[in-house]
Amino acid sequence: MQYIISYQQPNSHFIDIEFIIDTNSQSTQLVQLPAWRPGRYELGNFAKNIQKFQPYDEKGKPLSFKKLKKDLWEINTEKTAQLHIKYNYYAAEINAGSSYLDDNQLYVNGVNCFLYDSKRINEKCYLELKLPKTYKLATGLRQTKTHQFEAKDFHELVDCPFIASNSLKHHSFQESKVLFHLWFQGECKPDFNKLENDFKKFIANQINDYGEFPTKEYHFLFQILPFRTYHGVEHSNSTVISLGPSYDIMNEKGWYNELLGVSSHELYHTWNVKQIRPIEMYPYDYTKENYTVLGYLDEGVTTYFGDKYLLSSGVFDWTQYKSTFDKLLERHYTNFGVENMSVAASSFDTWLDGYVKGIPNRKGSIYTEGALIAFITDIFIMKNTSNKKVLKDVMKLLYTDFAKKGKGVSDLDYKKSVEKIAGASFNEIYDQLIHGTADFTPFLEEALTYIGCELKISPSSNYNEAKFGFKVRYENNLCVVDSLYPNSIAEKSGVSVNDEIIAINKCKINNDFEQWSNYFGEKEQIITLKRALGKIENIDLKLEKKIYFNNYELLKQNEKDPNFKEWSKK
Helix, strand or coil, X not given: CEEEEECCCHHHCEEEEEEEEECCCCCEEEEECCCCECCECCCCCHHHHEEEEEEECCCCCECCEEEEXXXXXXXXXXXXXXEEEEEEEECECCCCCCCEECCCEEEECHHHHCCECHHHCCCCEEEEECCCCCCEEEECXXXXXXXXXXXXXXXXXXXXXXXXXXXXEEEEEEECCEEEEEEEECCCCCCHHHHHHHHHHHHHHHHHHHCCCCCCEEEEEEEEXXXXXXXXXXXXXXXXXEEECHHHCCCCCCCHHHHHHHHHHHHHCCCECXXXXXXXXXXXXXXXXXXXXXXXXXXXXXXXHHHHHHHHCCCCCHHHHHHHHHHHXXXXXXCHHHHCCCHHHHHHCHHHHCCCCCCCCCCCCCCHHHHHHHHHHHHHHHHHCCCCCCHHHHHHHHHHHCHHHCCXXXXXXXXXXXXXXXXXXXXXXXXXXXXXXXXXXXHHHHHHHHCCEEEEEEECXXXXXXXXXXXXXXXXXXXXXXXXXXXXXXXXXCCCCCCEEEEECCEECCCCHHHHHHHHCCCCEEEEEECCCCCEEEEEXXXXXXXXXXXXXXXXXXXCCHHHHHHHHC
Protein backbone atom coordinates (compact mmCIF):
# COMPACT_ATOMS: atom_id res chain seq x y z
CA MET A 1 0.00 0.00 0.00
CA GLN A 2 1.36 3.37 -1.04
CA TYR A 3 0.39 6.90 -0.01
CA ILE A 4 1.28 10.22 -1.63
CA ILE A 5 0.42 13.39 0.30
CA SER A 6 0.34 16.89 -1.11
CA TYR A 7 -1.73 20.06 -0.84
CA GLN A 8 -2.64 23.11 -2.91
CA GLN A 9 -3.97 25.84 -0.63
CA PRO A 10 -2.78 25.18 2.93
CA ASN A 11 -5.16 27.68 4.50
CA SER A 12 -8.11 25.74 3.08
CA HIS A 13 -6.99 22.90 5.39
CA PHE A 14 -7.55 20.25 2.69
CA ILE A 15 -4.85 17.58 2.40
CA ASP A 16 -4.70 15.76 -0.97
CA ILE A 17 -4.04 12.04 -0.65
CA GLU A 18 -3.42 9.41 -3.32
CA PHE A 19 -3.77 5.81 -2.19
CA ILE A 20 -2.23 3.19 -4.50
CA ILE A 21 -2.67 -0.57 -4.21
CA ASP A 22 -2.28 -3.52 -6.56
CA THR A 23 -5.59 -5.24 -7.21
CA ASN A 24 -4.11 -8.75 -7.50
CA SER A 25 -6.64 -9.37 -10.30
CA GLN A 26 -9.66 -8.88 -7.99
CA SER A 27 -12.80 -7.70 -9.72
CA THR A 28 -13.74 -5.58 -6.71
CA GLN A 29 -11.66 -3.91 -4.05
CA LEU A 30 -12.80 -2.96 -0.55
CA VAL A 31 -11.09 0.02 1.06
CA GLN A 32 -11.60 1.07 4.66
CA LEU A 33 -10.96 4.26 6.60
CA PRO A 34 -10.32 3.76 10.33
CA ALA A 35 -13.36 4.34 12.53
CA TRP A 36 -11.34 5.24 15.65
CA ARG A 37 -7.79 5.80 16.78
CA PRO A 38 -5.90 3.95 19.52
CA GLY A 39 -5.48 6.07 22.61
CA ARG A 40 -9.01 7.46 22.40
CA TYR A 41 -11.65 4.83 22.82
CA GLU A 42 -14.54 6.38 20.95
CA LEU A 43 -15.67 6.31 17.32
CA GLY A 44 -14.02 9.14 15.42
CA ASN A 45 -16.18 9.24 12.28
CA PHE A 46 -13.15 10.46 10.33
CA ALA A 47 -14.89 9.84 7.02
CA LYS A 48 -16.93 13.00 7.58
CA ASN A 49 -13.78 14.97 6.71
CA ILE A 50 -13.50 13.53 3.19
CA GLN A 51 -14.87 15.97 0.62
CA LYS A 52 -13.80 14.41 -2.69
CA PHE A 53 -13.30 10.71 -3.45
CA GLN A 54 -12.56 9.20 -6.85
CA PRO A 55 -10.84 5.91 -7.79
CA TYR A 56 -8.89 5.46 -11.05
CA ASP A 57 -7.11 2.63 -12.81
CA GLU A 58 -3.39 2.72 -13.60
CA LYS A 59 -4.09 4.66 -16.83
CA GLY A 60 -6.10 7.36 -15.10
CA LYS A 61 -9.53 6.06 -16.09
CA PRO A 62 -12.23 6.74 -13.45
CA LEU A 63 -13.67 3.61 -11.84
CA SER A 64 -17.18 3.09 -10.52
CA PHE A 65 -17.69 2.55 -6.80
CA LYS A 66 -20.29 2.48 -4.07
CA LYS A 67 -20.23 3.17 -0.37
CA LEU A 68 -21.17 0.19 1.81
CA LYS A 69 -20.80 1.83 5.22
CA LYS A 70 -19.90 5.27 6.51
CA ASP A 71 -16.19 4.48 6.10
CA LEU A 72 -16.12 1.48 3.73
CA TRP A 73 -16.09 1.65 -0.08
CA GLU A 74 -16.38 -1.05 -2.75
CA ILE A 75 -14.63 -0.25 -6.02
CA ASN A 76 -15.05 -1.96 -9.37
CA THR A 77 -11.52 -3.04 -10.34
CA GLU A 78 -12.33 -5.44 -13.18
CA LYS A 79 -9.48 -5.38 -15.74
CA THR A 80 -7.54 -3.06 -13.41
CA ALA A 81 -4.00 -3.94 -12.33
CA GLN A 82 -3.42 -1.05 -9.97
CA LEU A 83 -5.97 1.03 -8.10
CA HIS A 84 -5.36 4.74 -7.50
CA ILE A 85 -7.79 6.53 -5.17
CA LYS A 86 -7.52 10.29 -5.07
CA TYR A 87 -9.31 11.96 -2.19
CA ASN A 88 -8.90 14.88 0.14
CA TYR A 89 -9.17 15.23 3.89
CA TYR A 90 -10.20 18.32 5.83
CA ALA A 91 -7.52 18.85 8.51
CA ALA A 92 -8.61 21.85 10.55
CA GLU A 93 -8.54 20.53 14.11
CA ILE A 94 -5.35 20.66 16.12
CA ASN A 95 -4.81 18.50 19.19
CA ALA A 96 -2.62 15.53 20.05
CA GLY A 97 -4.63 13.05 18.01
CA SER A 98 -5.92 14.99 15.01
CA SER A 99 -4.50 16.20 11.69
CA TYR A 100 -3.93 19.82 10.74
CA LEU A 101 -2.75 21.85 7.76
CA ASP A 102 -2.03 25.56 7.41
CA ASP A 103 0.73 27.68 5.91
CA ASN A 104 3.01 26.91 8.87
CA GLN A 105 2.83 23.13 9.09
CA LEU A 106 1.47 19.83 7.85
CA TYR A 107 0.59 17.64 10.82
CA VAL A 108 -0.85 14.19 10.19
CA ASN A 109 -2.07 11.32 12.32
CA GLY A 110 -2.45 8.71 9.61
CA VAL A 111 -5.15 6.83 11.51
CA ASN A 112 -7.44 9.79 10.80
CA CYS A 113 -7.06 9.82 7.05
CA PHE A 114 -5.27 6.81 5.50
CA LEU A 115 -7.35 4.25 3.61
CA TYR A 116 -6.37 0.59 3.75
CA ASP A 117 -7.33 -2.93 2.75
CA SER A 118 -8.15 -4.79 5.97
CA LYS A 119 -7.05 -8.10 4.41
CA ARG A 120 -3.63 -6.68 3.61
CA ILE A 121 -3.07 -4.73 6.82
CA ASN A 122 0.21 -6.56 7.51
CA GLU A 123 1.84 -5.64 4.19
CA LYS A 124 4.55 -3.00 3.85
CA CYS A 125 3.42 0.60 3.42
CA TYR A 126 5.16 3.44 1.62
CA LEU A 127 4.66 7.16 2.21
CA GLU A 128 5.75 10.07 0.04
CA LEU A 129 5.30 13.68 1.11
CA LYS A 130 5.37 16.51 -1.43
CA LEU A 131 6.56 19.36 0.74
CA PRO A 132 8.55 22.59 0.54
CA LYS A 133 12.28 21.87 0.53
CA THR A 134 12.76 23.91 3.70
CA TYR A 135 10.44 21.70 5.75
CA LYS A 136 11.88 19.49 8.47
CA LEU A 137 10.15 16.25 9.50
CA ALA A 138 9.46 15.09 13.03
CA THR A 139 8.36 11.45 13.03
CA GLY A 140 9.21 7.96 14.20
CA LEU A 141 8.83 6.55 10.67
CA ARG A 142 11.90 5.14 8.91
CA GLN A 143 13.05 7.52 6.18
CA THR A 144 14.31 5.98 2.92
CA LYS A 145 14.81 9.18 0.89
CA THR A 146 14.07 12.85 1.41
CA HIS A 147 10.42 13.06 2.45
CA GLN A 148 9.92 9.36 1.69
CA PHE A 149 9.25 6.73 4.34
CA GLU A 150 8.31 3.11 4.77
CA ALA A 151 6.55 1.10 7.47
CA LYS A 152 6.52 -2.64 8.03
CA ASP A 153 2.70 -2.64 7.99
CA PHE A 154 -0.36 -0.41 8.28
CA HIS A 155 -0.27 -0.62 12.08
CA GLU A 156 3.19 0.97 12.14
CA LEU A 157 2.28 3.54 9.50
CA VAL A 158 -0.67 4.95 11.43
CA ASP A 159 1.19 4.67 14.73
CA CYS A 160 3.81 7.17 13.54
CA PRO A 161 2.30 10.67 13.29
CA PHE A 162 4.43 13.40 11.77
CA ILE A 163 4.87 17.15 11.85
CA ALA A 164 6.36 18.84 8.79
CA SER A 165 7.34 22.48 9.16
CA ASN A 166 10.12 25.00 8.57
CA SER A 167 9.80 26.28 12.15
CA LEU A 168 10.36 23.06 14.12
CA LYS A 169 12.71 23.36 17.10
CA HIS A 170 14.70 20.18 17.72
CA HIS A 171 16.96 18.76 20.39
CA SER A 172 18.18 15.18 20.90
CA PHE A 173 20.02 13.34 23.63
CA GLN A 174 20.91 9.80 24.63
CA GLU A 175 19.74 8.06 27.76
CA SER A 176 20.22 4.38 28.59
CA LYS A 177 21.56 3.79 25.04
CA VAL A 178 18.34 5.13 23.49
CA LEU A 179 18.22 8.26 21.31
CA PHE A 180 15.47 10.65 22.38
CA HIS A 181 14.19 13.59 20.33
CA LEU A 182 12.35 16.68 21.53
CA TRP A 183 10.43 18.44 18.75
CA PHE A 184 8.57 21.70 19.37
CA GLN A 185 6.16 23.22 16.87
CA GLY A 186 4.48 26.55 17.52
CA GLU A 187 5.34 29.74 19.38
CA CYS A 188 7.55 28.72 22.31
CA LYS A 189 10.95 29.16 23.90
CA PRO A 190 12.01 25.69 25.04
CA ASP A 191 14.94 25.57 27.47
CA PHE A 192 16.54 22.41 26.08
CA ASN A 193 19.17 22.16 28.81
CA LYS A 194 16.51 22.17 31.51
CA LEU A 195 14.25 19.82 29.55
CA GLU A 196 17.05 17.34 28.91
CA ASN A 197 18.10 17.37 32.56
CA ASP A 198 14.56 16.64 33.82
CA PHE A 199 13.61 14.20 31.06
CA LYS A 200 16.73 12.08 31.47
CA LYS A 201 15.87 11.49 35.13
CA PHE A 202 12.41 10.02 34.68
CA ILE A 203 13.36 8.27 31.44
CA ALA A 204 16.29 6.50 33.15
CA ASN A 205 14.08 5.33 36.01
CA GLN A 206 11.39 3.93 33.74
CA ILE A 207 13.87 2.08 31.55
CA ASN A 208 15.73 0.74 34.58
CA ASP A 209 12.56 -0.75 36.08
CA TYR A 210 11.58 -2.55 32.87
CA GLY A 211 15.16 -3.51 32.07
CA GLU A 212 14.99 -2.28 28.48
CA PHE A 213 13.28 0.14 26.11
CA PRO A 214 11.10 -1.32 23.33
CA THR A 215 12.53 0.92 20.57
CA LYS A 216 15.93 2.29 19.54
CA GLU A 217 14.68 5.87 19.22
CA TYR A 218 11.81 7.86 20.67
CA HIS A 219 10.27 11.16 19.61
CA PHE A 220 8.40 13.66 21.79
CA LEU A 221 6.35 15.78 19.37
CA PHE A 222 5.05 18.92 21.06
CA GLN A 223 2.33 21.04 19.50
CA ILE A 224 2.56 24.30 21.46
CA LEU A 225 -0.60 26.37 21.11
CA PRO A 226 -1.49 29.94 22.08
CA PHE A 227 -4.52 28.92 24.17
CA ARG A 228 -4.90 26.72 27.27
CA THR A 229 -4.87 23.06 26.31
CA TYR A 230 -3.51 19.78 27.65
CA HIS A 231 -3.59 16.56 25.65
CA GLY A 232 -1.27 13.66 24.92
CA VAL A 233 -1.50 10.56 22.74
CA GLU A 234 0.83 7.59 22.96
CA HIS A 235 2.52 5.77 20.08
CA SER A 236 5.02 2.92 19.90
CA ASN A 237 8.10 5.08 19.36
CA SER A 238 6.70 8.57 19.81
CA THR A 239 4.05 10.71 21.42
CA VAL A 240 2.23 13.84 20.36
CA ILE A 241 1.55 16.31 23.16
CA SER A 242 -0.45 19.52 22.72
CA LEU A 243 0.04 22.17 25.39
CA GLY A 244 -0.67 25.84 25.81
CA PRO A 245 -0.61 28.75 26.25
CA SER A 246 2.84 29.28 24.78
CA TYR A 247 4.00 31.80 27.37
CA ASP A 248 3.38 29.38 30.24
CA ILE A 249 5.14 26.27 28.93
CA MET A 250 8.52 26.78 30.63
CA ASN A 251 7.09 28.51 33.69
CA GLU A 252 7.80 26.38 36.78
CA LYS A 253 4.90 28.05 38.58
CA GLY A 254 2.71 27.59 35.52
CA TRP A 255 2.44 24.86 32.90
CA TYR A 256 5.93 23.32 33.11
CA ASN A 257 4.92 20.74 35.71
CA GLU A 258 2.06 19.71 33.41
CA LEU A 259 4.53 19.32 30.54
CA LEU A 260 6.64 17.00 32.70
CA GLY A 261 3.58 15.10 33.92
CA VAL A 262 2.09 14.39 30.51
CA SER A 263 5.54 13.53 29.06
CA SER A 264 6.24 10.97 31.80
CA HIS A 265 2.71 9.58 31.38
CA GLU A 266 3.03 9.16 27.61
CA LEU A 267 6.50 7.65 27.86
CA TYR A 268 5.17 5.02 30.28
CA HIS A 269 2.59 4.10 27.65
CA THR A 270 5.49 2.85 25.51
CA TRP A 271 5.34 -0.26 27.68
CA ASN A 272 1.82 -0.09 29.08
CA VAL A 273 -0.72 -0.13 26.18
CA LYS A 274 1.67 -0.11 23.23
CA GLN A 275 3.33 -3.33 24.46
CA ILE A 276 1.24 -4.53 27.44
CA ARG A 277 -2.08 -4.42 25.62
CA PRO A 278 -5.60 -5.64 26.42
CA ILE A 279 -6.29 -8.96 24.75
CA GLU A 280 -9.31 -7.38 23.04
CA MET A 281 -6.95 -4.99 21.22
CA TYR A 282 -4.33 -7.50 20.19
CA PRO A 283 -4.23 -6.59 17.37
CA TYR A 284 -6.21 -3.39 16.90
CA ASP A 285 -9.35 -3.61 14.80
CA TYR A 286 -9.80 -0.13 13.32
CA THR A 287 -13.23 -0.86 11.83
CA LYS A 288 -15.26 -0.92 15.05
CA GLU A 289 -15.23 -0.54 18.83
CA ASN A 290 -12.63 -2.61 20.71
CA TYR A 291 -14.34 -3.08 24.07
CA THR A 292 -12.27 -3.82 27.19
CA VAL A 293 -12.63 -3.44 30.96
CA LEU A 294 -8.87 -2.86 31.33
CA GLY A 295 -8.93 0.92 31.24
CA TYR A 296 -7.92 0.86 34.91
CA LEU A 297 -4.68 -0.84 33.81
CA ASP A 298 -4.12 1.04 30.54
CA GLU A 299 -4.77 4.56 31.78
CA GLY A 300 -5.10 4.23 35.55
CA VAL A 301 -1.76 2.54 36.18
CA THR A 302 -0.12 4.86 33.64
CA THR A 303 -1.56 7.96 35.34
CA TYR A 304 -0.26 6.74 38.70
CA PHE A 305 3.22 5.92 37.45
CA GLY A 306 3.49 9.00 35.23
CA ASP A 307 3.48 11.15 38.38
CA LYS A 308 5.17 8.62 40.66
CA TYR A 309 8.27 8.44 38.45
CA LEU A 310 8.64 12.20 38.64
CA LEU A 311 8.78 11.86 42.43
CA SER A 312 11.06 8.82 42.61
CA SER A 313 13.50 10.29 40.07
CA GLY A 314 13.75 13.61 41.91
CA VAL A 315 12.13 15.70 39.17
CA PHE A 316 9.19 16.46 41.49
CA ASP A 317 9.55 17.27 45.17
CA TRP A 318 6.91 16.22 47.67
CA THR A 319 4.90 19.42 47.25
CA GLN A 320 4.68 18.95 43.48
CA TYR A 321 3.70 15.29 43.79
CA LYS A 322 1.16 16.02 46.52
CA SER A 323 -0.49 18.56 44.20
CA THR A 324 -1.08 15.87 41.55
CA PHE A 325 -2.39 13.38 44.12
CA ASP A 326 -4.73 15.96 45.63
CA LYS A 327 -6.23 16.54 42.19
CA LEU A 328 -6.97 12.82 41.90
CA LEU A 329 -8.66 12.88 45.29
CA GLU A 330 -10.76 15.91 44.40
CA ARG A 331 -11.87 14.41 41.09
CA HIS A 332 -12.76 11.10 42.71
CA TYR A 333 -14.74 12.49 45.61
CA THR A 334 -16.70 14.97 43.50
CA ASN A 335 -17.76 12.36 40.93
CA PHE A 336 -20.76 10.51 42.29
CA GLY A 337 -20.82 8.29 39.24
CA VAL A 338 -18.38 6.03 41.13
CA GLU A 339 -21.37 4.92 43.22
CA ASN A 340 -23.21 3.72 40.10
CA MET A 341 -20.59 2.15 37.86
CA SER A 342 -17.30 0.39 38.60
CA VAL A 343 -14.08 1.52 36.95
CA ALA A 344 -14.07 -1.72 34.90
CA ALA A 345 -17.60 -1.06 33.64
CA SER A 346 -16.68 2.59 33.05
CA SER A 347 -13.80 1.39 30.89
CA PHE A 348 -16.17 -0.66 28.74
CA ASP A 349 -18.38 2.40 28.35
CA THR A 350 -15.67 4.83 27.30
CA TRP A 351 -16.98 4.13 23.80
CA LEU A 352 -20.25 5.83 24.82
CA ASP A 353 -19.18 8.90 26.77
CA GLY A 354 -15.61 8.52 27.94
CA TYR A 355 -14.42 11.94 26.84
CA VAL A 356 -17.41 14.19 27.47
CA LYS A 357 -19.10 15.16 30.69
CA GLY A 358 -22.13 12.97 29.95
CA ILE A 359 -25.22 12.74 32.10
CA PRO A 360 -24.79 13.51 35.81
CA ASN A 361 -23.26 10.87 38.08
CA ARG A 362 -23.28 7.97 35.59
CA LYS A 363 -19.75 6.58 35.60
CA GLY A 364 -16.24 6.81 36.94
CA SER A 365 -12.94 7.68 35.27
CA ILE A 366 -10.40 5.10 34.15
CA TYR A 367 -7.73 7.77 34.77
CA THR A 368 -8.75 8.94 38.24
CA GLU A 369 -10.21 5.84 39.86
CA GLY A 370 -7.68 3.70 37.99
CA ALA A 371 -4.76 5.73 39.39
CA LEU A 372 -6.05 5.60 42.96
CA ILE A 373 -6.56 1.82 42.68
CA ALA A 374 -3.01 1.53 41.33
CA PHE A 375 -1.71 3.35 44.41
CA ILE A 376 -3.77 1.12 46.72
CA THR A 377 -2.49 -1.96 44.85
CA ASP A 378 1.11 -0.74 45.10
CA ILE A 379 0.84 -0.50 48.88
CA PHE A 380 -1.06 -3.81 49.04
CA ILE A 381 1.91 -5.52 47.38
CA MET A 382 4.43 -3.77 49.63
CA LYS A 383 2.57 -4.84 52.78
CA ASN A 384 2.35 -8.46 51.69
CA THR A 385 6.00 -8.74 50.67
CA SER A 386 7.64 -6.76 53.51
CA ASN A 387 8.42 -4.00 50.98
CA LYS A 388 10.39 -6.36 48.73
CA LYS A 389 7.93 -6.12 45.82
CA VAL A 390 5.82 -3.33 44.35
CA LEU A 391 3.38 -2.74 41.49
CA LYS A 392 6.32 -2.13 39.14
CA ASP A 393 7.18 -5.83 39.50
CA VAL A 394 3.69 -6.72 38.25
CA MET A 395 4.12 -4.47 35.23
CA LYS A 396 7.50 -5.99 34.40
CA LEU A 397 5.94 -9.45 34.68
CA LEU A 398 3.18 -8.45 32.25
CA TYR A 399 5.83 -7.11 29.89
CA THR A 400 7.99 -10.24 29.92
CA ASP A 401 5.26 -12.90 30.12
CA PHE A 402 2.72 -11.33 27.77
CA ALA A 403 3.94 -8.40 25.66
CA LYS A 404 7.30 -9.90 24.69
CA LYS A 405 5.61 -13.19 23.86
CA GLY A 406 3.09 -11.49 21.56
CA LYS A 407 0.12 -12.03 23.87
CA GLY A 408 -2.59 -9.68 25.01
CA VAL A 409 -3.49 -9.30 28.68
CA SER A 410 -6.92 -10.12 30.09
CA ASP A 411 -8.60 -8.76 33.20
CA LEU A 412 -8.01 -12.09 34.96
CA ASP A 413 -4.36 -12.14 33.82
CA TYR A 414 -3.80 -8.86 35.65
CA LYS A 415 -5.43 -10.19 38.83
CA LYS A 416 -3.33 -13.38 38.76
CA SER A 417 -0.15 -11.39 38.13
CA VAL A 418 -0.79 -9.15 41.14
CA GLU A 419 -1.44 -12.22 43.29
CA LYS A 420 1.72 -13.91 42.01
CA ILE A 421 3.88 -10.92 42.95
CA ALA A 422 2.09 -10.16 46.24
CA GLY A 423 1.73 -13.77 47.33
CA ALA A 424 -1.76 -12.96 48.59
CA SER A 425 -5.35 -12.87 47.39
CA PHE A 426 -6.28 -9.71 45.46
CA ASN A 427 -10.01 -10.47 45.72
CA GLU A 428 -10.99 -7.61 48.02
CA ILE A 429 -9.54 -4.81 45.89
CA TYR A 430 -10.46 -6.57 42.65
CA ASP A 431 -14.09 -7.23 43.62
CA GLN A 432 -14.84 -4.08 45.61
CA LEU A 433 -12.88 -1.37 43.78
CA ILE A 434 -12.13 -2.60 40.25
CA HIS A 435 -15.39 -4.44 39.63
CA GLY A 436 -17.42 -2.90 42.44
CA THR A 437 -18.53 0.49 43.69
CA ALA A 438 -17.27 0.35 47.29
CA ASP A 439 -16.16 3.47 49.14
CA PHE A 440 -12.47 4.14 48.40
CA THR A 441 -11.92 5.92 51.72
CA PRO A 442 -11.04 2.97 54.02
CA PHE A 443 -8.74 1.53 51.34
CA LEU A 444 -6.99 4.88 50.85
CA GLU A 445 -6.67 5.53 54.56
CA GLU A 446 -5.15 2.10 55.18
CA ALA A 447 -2.68 2.50 52.32
CA LEU A 448 -1.68 6.02 53.33
CA THR A 449 -1.24 5.06 56.97
CA TYR A 450 1.17 2.31 55.93
CA ILE A 451 3.54 4.87 54.38
CA GLY A 452 3.17 7.40 57.20
CA CYS A 453 0.71 9.65 55.38
CA GLU A 454 -2.82 10.78 56.09
CA LEU A 455 -5.99 11.65 54.18
CA LYS A 456 -7.16 15.02 55.48
CA ILE A 457 -10.85 15.79 54.92
CA SER A 458 -12.19 19.29 55.56
CA PRO A 459 -15.24 21.29 54.38
CA SER A 460 -14.91 23.06 51.05
CA SER A 461 -13.94 26.71 51.40
CA ASN A 462 -16.73 27.65 49.00
CA TYR A 463 -19.98 28.19 50.84
CA ASN A 464 -22.17 27.05 47.95
CA GLU A 465 -20.28 23.73 47.82
CA ALA A 466 -20.01 22.96 51.54
CA LYS A 467 -23.37 24.27 52.76
CA PHE A 468 -25.72 24.01 49.78
CA GLY A 469 -24.15 21.17 47.78
CA PHE A 470 -23.49 22.46 44.30
CA LYS A 471 -20.48 23.44 42.22
CA VAL A 472 -20.33 25.95 39.37
CA ARG A 473 -18.16 26.44 36.31
CA TYR A 474 -17.60 29.47 34.11
CA GLU A 475 -17.87 29.27 30.35
CA ASN A 476 -18.38 32.03 27.79
CA ASN A 477 -18.68 34.52 30.67
CA LEU A 478 -21.61 32.57 32.10
CA CYS A 479 -21.86 30.97 35.54
CA VAL A 480 -23.31 27.47 35.14
CA VAL A 481 -24.23 24.81 37.69
CA ASP A 482 -21.64 22.09 37.09
CA SER A 483 -22.57 19.37 39.59
CA LEU A 484 -24.97 18.65 42.45
CA TYR A 485 -24.35 16.64 45.58
CA PRO A 486 -27.09 13.96 45.67
CA ASN A 487 -30.03 14.94 47.92
CA SER A 488 -28.34 18.21 48.85
CA ILE A 489 -30.21 21.43 49.71
CA ALA A 490 -29.59 22.70 46.18
CA GLU A 491 -30.96 19.56 44.52
CA LYS A 492 -34.00 19.35 46.83
CA SER A 493 -34.68 23.07 46.26
CA GLY A 494 -34.89 22.56 42.49
CA VAL A 495 -31.44 23.53 41.17
CA SER A 496 -30.46 21.57 38.04
CA VAL A 497 -27.16 20.82 36.36
CA ASN A 498 -26.44 23.34 33.57
CA ASP A 499 -28.73 26.01 35.03
CA GLU A 500 -27.24 29.45 34.45
CA ILE A 501 -26.89 31.54 37.60
CA ILE A 502 -27.66 35.18 36.86
CA ALA A 503 -27.75 36.71 40.34
CA ILE A 504 -27.59 35.99 44.06
CA ASN A 505 -29.69 38.05 46.47
CA LYS A 506 -30.34 40.42 43.54
CA CYS A 507 -26.59 40.95 42.94
CA LYS A 508 -25.54 40.23 39.35
CA ILE A 509 -22.92 37.50 38.89
CA ASN A 510 -19.71 38.36 36.99
CA ASN A 511 -17.56 35.23 37.20
CA ASP A 512 -17.59 35.63 40.97
CA PHE A 513 -20.44 33.51 42.29
CA GLU A 514 -18.37 31.78 44.98
CA GLN A 515 -17.20 35.11 46.36
CA TRP A 516 -20.79 36.38 46.62
CA SER A 517 -21.98 33.14 48.22
CA ASN A 518 -19.17 33.32 50.78
CA TYR A 519 -20.00 36.97 51.40
CA PHE A 520 -23.65 36.30 52.24
CA GLY A 521 -22.67 33.23 54.29
CA GLU A 522 -25.35 31.99 56.64
CA LYS A 523 -27.78 34.62 55.49
CA GLU A 524 -30.56 33.24 53.32
CA GLN A 525 -29.37 32.99 49.73
CA ILE A 526 -31.77 33.44 46.82
CA ILE A 527 -30.23 32.61 43.44
CA THR A 528 -31.73 33.69 40.16
CA LEU A 529 -31.50 31.00 37.49
CA LYS A 530 -32.02 30.88 33.77
CA ARG A 531 -33.34 27.44 32.88
CA ALA A 532 -32.56 25.45 29.73
CA LEU A 533 -35.75 26.62 28.01
CA GLY A 534 -35.14 30.26 28.91
CA LYS A 535 -37.38 30.50 31.97
CA ILE A 536 -36.12 32.80 34.76
CA GLU A 537 -36.68 31.47 38.27
CA ASN A 538 -35.64 32.32 41.83
CA ILE A 539 -34.53 29.50 44.12
CA ASP A 540 -34.52 30.05 47.87
CA LEU A 541 -31.64 28.15 49.51
CA LYS A 542 -32.25 27.66 53.22
CA LEU A 543 -29.35 26.59 55.36
CA GLU A 544 -29.09 23.24 57.11
CA LYS A 545 -26.26 21.91 59.30
CA LYS A 546 -24.97 19.17 56.97
CA ILE A 547 -21.68 19.56 55.08
CA TYR A 548 -21.72 18.38 51.45
CA PHE A 549 -18.59 18.93 49.37
CA ASN A 550 -15.27 18.56 51.18
CA ASN A 551 -11.64 19.20 50.36
CA TYR A 552 -9.39 16.13 50.28
CA GLU A 553 -5.67 16.44 50.89
CA LEU A 554 -2.68 14.13 51.13
CA LEU A 555 -0.58 14.84 54.23
CA LYS A 556 2.90 13.48 54.92
CA GLN A 557 2.98 12.85 58.66
CA ASN A 558 6.40 11.27 59.05
CA GLU A 559 8.96 11.71 56.32
CA LYS A 560 11.37 9.43 58.21
CA ASP A 561 8.92 6.55 58.11
CA PRO A 562 10.84 3.59 56.56
CA ASN A 563 7.81 2.52 54.54
CA PHE A 564 7.48 6.00 53.10
CA LYS A 565 11.14 5.99 52.10
CA GLU A 566 10.72 2.64 50.39
CA TRP A 567 7.58 3.73 48.55
CA SER A 568 8.86 7.14 47.47
CA LYS A 569 12.08 5.80 45.95
CA LYS A 570 10.58 2.76 44.22
